[in-house]
Amino acid sequence: MRRAVRLEVAKFFSTRMWWVLLVLMAGYMAFLAGGMGFAFTATPQDAGIDASDPLATARAVYAVGTTLGYVFPAIIGTLAVTGDLRHRTIVPTLLADPSRTRLLVAKHLGALPVGLAYGLVGSLAAVGAGAALIALGGGDPMLDSPDVWRTVALSTVALTLWTLVGVGVGSVLSNQVAALVALLAFTQFVEPIARMGLTAGLGDAGGRVAAFLPGAAGDALAEGSIYSLMSPGSLLTWWQGALVLLGYAAVLTVAGRLTTFRRDLG
Template identity: 30%
Template sequence: MNLVRSELLKIRTTSTWWVLGLISLPLWALTLLINWWQTDALASGNLGEVPAEQADRLHAAQVAENLAANLYTNGQFFGLLIVMLLGIIVVTSEFFHQTVTTTFLTAPHRTAVMLAKLVAAAGLAMVLWLVTTVLNLVFGGLILSSVDIGSHLGGGAVWRAIGLNALAYLLWAVLGVGIGVLIRSQIGATVTGILLYLGGAIGAITVFAVLAAKFGEGVNKLQVLVPSLASSLMVTGTEIPGNPPRWVGALVLVGYALVSGVTGVLITRRRDIA
């Protein structure tokens, strides 16, 4: 616990936490506005002509539980990016400020140090998830009321989406720590992480759209192998036609996090800190 408190103190005594916090708030507000518009459009049904092959997916998206789950997990896309960056910074700040030698001299058991960093990053991720979830429950309920849909907080599907959203935040923090271990440079790791997250999501959607047009819609199910898209799948309220089950997205993300975390610990134990 002392090592975890030490890691949290390192973050609290820098500007990292409040800078990322200030970035998170407007991004959360922006996505709330987008989801408000989307919820209003889906609830009203004023969507115009819809291709026959997309009709089932659209009808599923219009289900009240899915509309509620989407609002109560609002801000996930950018929120996960933020917690990934936090995980990266928890590791790379040691090399950036040249305190890593002191850390390992004070606590020579490197595995314990890395586990403390993982716990600290996960704890910060849970704080961000909790704050955004509370805001989502308040404003999401208001939006649902404005479109004449109840809160649906009594439904298990909605709470499962909220719980899986918490798991996504936790796992992306672990992934961030793994990236920070692999790339010691704070700038290099941060840029790489952003490119992998944003570029991976946008690039995958584009590539799979092309492949689906050539080989059929079934190819789209492979999108779950992309971490950022697996996260989105996890927080759907009910099963969406054409998508894999939500547990598949969770399993894929757990796999990435395990590989990242274990690799990070092993590399730190063996690598020279100089």
Template identity: 35%
Template sequence: MSGTDMSGTGTSGTGISDTGTSTGVVERAGNGAGPATAPGAVSTADLLRSEMLKLTTTRLWWILLLAVVACSAGFTALIVFGGLNAPRSPLSFGTAGDAVPAYNLAVALAYVFPLAIGVITVTQEYHARTISATLLAEPRRARVYGAKLLVGLATAFVYGASAVLSGALVAAALLSGHGKPTYLTDGTVLGALGGSVLVLTLWGAIGVGVGALVRNQVAAIVGILLVTQFLEPTLRILASSLGNAELGNLLPGGAGDLAGGGTIMTAAAEADGGSQGLGFLVLFLYAVAIGVVGAVRFTRYEVA
């Protein structure tokens, strides 16, 4: 996700400005409900439609969708196949609980993708310089931010459901092919699958808050990669080495792993002491806190 990738596949290249999404809202408001800056000029439906168009008229959203599916399915195939065939594999599939880490690998390894699409939902407007037109069309910034949050959540849900489904199909096929039960109808596995989708959806909300807070698209993407792929894993390893592995569950990624039913990362960090509900609570609080801070910064943006 380099700077050139962003510009090549971002809003300016595929055309928020070309499709006239932001300015189109201004025109619709002017034609149907008085001046564009008047309260209530832009309906909620138009606002949501506009935000969705800004995202889906770029190539980046479906490139990331393909990437999250490929990542989930690919890593699931690699790890489950290894677990089934390696003589000293730490994975076992004797019970439904043992099989959970085979089904929720998307939570552990692919959550950066819904996080990134949440970031892009906001930062693409600053990147393409269409934010001024959007805020002139609807000067009530809280409504604009709310629309971006809903679109980010919806898109992250699609990412999460696609990633979890692709990983589950691969895991079930491999288990069945090796004569093992798939446990797909077991409540433990179903709870982990449903929890995984919800976790990945919450990562989209966190991404929207981060995007509103940072604003610069490249800086935000680089930042989330550094935090999720280097900083947090280092802190979780450090907590485990100090004999306080459960502290890692209070970090966003650790909480997400726990909320997904416990992943291979949870087992690797020896942080199995928390409940799924605790993981949801911690991750939800992160989403709320980051979302509120992002909303405050977004509403204070000065239109140029």
């Protein structure tokens, strides 16, 4: 297993895609956190949020990665599987070790350090730009608060777990283009609309259902998000969020093992 994991880690770093996405993620998180930080403090009434609690505001800004940027680690996790299938590099891997279950486990374990790198870079980029623009907007960045750094740490964990969800998606949808389109459509359009629609249309009951969607689970793990700033008390606890994300990764991977990885991959 150790050899298989080392091989999967090496595959991540064998192409430029990992650092291209990492740079894009850092820039995107800095842009979003900076814009939100300034808007939430300089003109909170225009942003439609209650900025009376500077801690909640800061946590929502610094956790923007788990709210809007989690697609990046999810993509790199998906590519870990679909890239293997697309380029047929999975064939020599299975010839060396024919256990497909062990291969999927190795892909998850190999994705963890890469996901951690994405989590750290995304979270720190959000803190750097967000704190600067919160201060520029006349607010308190709250960088001396342990609760803020707890959110940053938990946001890093959430983004790391999203890499595992991506591996699960790739194991179910073997076609790389289809997997990436489905992932982007769900994370950027379907879930945000579903979360707002369920809460608006069904009230508290809809909010309880929306809390178990994967993006909401990531927000819960980070203990802060734009959604919770607009609708306090709408998220699960941090540990429940972690379990839900891990559950999505596990269910998708098992489904992939029983479908894609049951077929002839040669």
